Amino acid sequence: FRTFPGMPKWRKTHLTYRIVNYTLDLPRDAVDSAIEKALKVWEEVTPLTFSRIYEREADIMITFAVRNHGDFFDFDGPGKVLAHAYPPGPGINGDAHFDDDEQWTKDTSGTNLFLVAAHEFGHSLGLEHSKNPEALMYPVYNSSTDLASFRLSQDDVTGIQSLYGPPPASPDDPVKPTESARPQTPAMCDPTLSLDAVTTLRGEILFFKDRHFWRKSLRTLKPGFYLISSFWPSLPSGMDAAYEVTSRDIVFIFKGKQFWAVRGSEVQAGYPRGIHTLGFPPSVKKIDAAIFDKPKKKTYFFVEDKYWRFDEKKQSMDPGFPRQIVEDFPGVGPKVDAVFEAFGFFYFFSGSSQLEFDPNAKKVTRILKSNSWFHC
């Protein structure tokens, strides 16, 4: 990705837009919804929000024009230049112009207005063209884009978040009590420390909490402490669960109804996906914890006092689930915050406690503090 020279960006998170006039190629409401959808693409991965105004000067003025239209960049009739836009700033800056000699369409039979608008609004927010052919900000229009599964590329997300940062935690999260307006940095040796999720990753153990994670290698006593976004900018903070499928070198991260797949620091394309694609019933709104049982090639998903078993080979849920956690993991639960596997034991976290569980003997072998791995 590239930003404009001098990195111009909007110094506020709430922006206004105005559709100054309309193309006759599409019904007005189709133009309205294409523009709204195109702005939402960026809204979903940044703290930015957009609202429409109908008069006066908006931050992003949207016009359809042909040939010479008052700025020094004439349009050129059908084909070739489809539209252009200006980087953030006052006046014409931030505005987007669309060549009305094109045939604008809702699908890809002509020039798709949503796709071109989403690209131009990338400029309006401060992104230049990207060399990545997969990126929305690649300069050449790709008529074969599958609109149904359209997604920003990682390059686009990294780019826009380099200007505005990731979105705040989603509003439908349970609101966590916080003493002060600024998110706190969790204290590693706080005896009351609870964790969001724990997973292994290529031989290390990652302990996630709010916007950060501790990274523990078995070679060092003390863990490193990092911002999640410094490794995975597009991942949410305050995740629910995480587990590693070691045989595929993939870590799955869960938050709410969505889950992501990462390989090292690369978020895999095609994510996030909905958790219901894994076979959960609609009543499941989030996952509490998950762990991959390597010998059995099964993944256990813990949700409140129940758990599901997922067959990683068949890529489907085993029949006969959910079951009560306490039935098959005596001593564990009723609720689990996080779980991971080490030395053949499952380590279950609940609040500030941690249980070492022997899956073969089916019994808790030790009760520990949640931060016992940090050598406080």
Add this chain to the structure above:
Amino acid sequence: HPLNGAARDEEDSMDLVQHYLEDYYNLAKDAKQFAKRKDSSPVVKKIQEMQKFLGLKVTGKLDSDTLQVMHKPRCGVPDIRE
């Protein structure tokens, strides 16, 4: 479109190439006829820059892939500016 006469095509292409390199890759405007200078090093350099940016094979020549991309619809914001 049905094929035009070849000579006409050639002329059209040179126009398109010149404008493409001037508008998006900051080729300096020059009064000399573009067809005569298309093999000159400044123009070759710009063609290479464009091919590199757009992920094409970097040949410095106006091969068919390069011409094909230049004909594709695109955004009017320059790829490389001063």
